[in-house]
Amino acid sequence: xxxxxxxxxxxxxxxVTVIHAGTCYPVAxxxxxxxxxxxxxxxxxxxxxxxxxxxxxxxxxAQR
Numbered sequence: 039x040x041x042x043x044x045x046x047x048x049x050x051x052x053x054v055t056v057i058h059a060g061t062c063y064p065v066a067x068x069x070x071x072x073x074x075x076x077x078x079x080x081x082x083x084x085x086x087x088x089x090x091x092x093x094x095x096x097x098x099x100a101q102r
Contacts, residue, residue: 050097054089065089067097076100 056063065078065087073092076099080087091100 054097054101056087063087067091067100069093 050067050069052067054065054067056065066089068088068090069092070090071093073090075092076095077090078087079090089100091097
């Protein structure tokens with residue numbers, strides 16, 4: 039059990055790519071301890087796409 043606590047997981051990516059209708063979109067991934075749900079936002083000013091996740095949610099679950 040003690041060994042499991044010392045293992046480090048691979049660093050989480052800061053961006054993921056989403057393919058929609060043949061176009062690739064870069065999506066920034068942000069973790070927030072205060073977040074209660076998964077949100078996907080597009081900035082009207084810059085066009086940046088941001089996926090915000092609570093710390094307890096797995097990135098794979100958010101991508102689904």
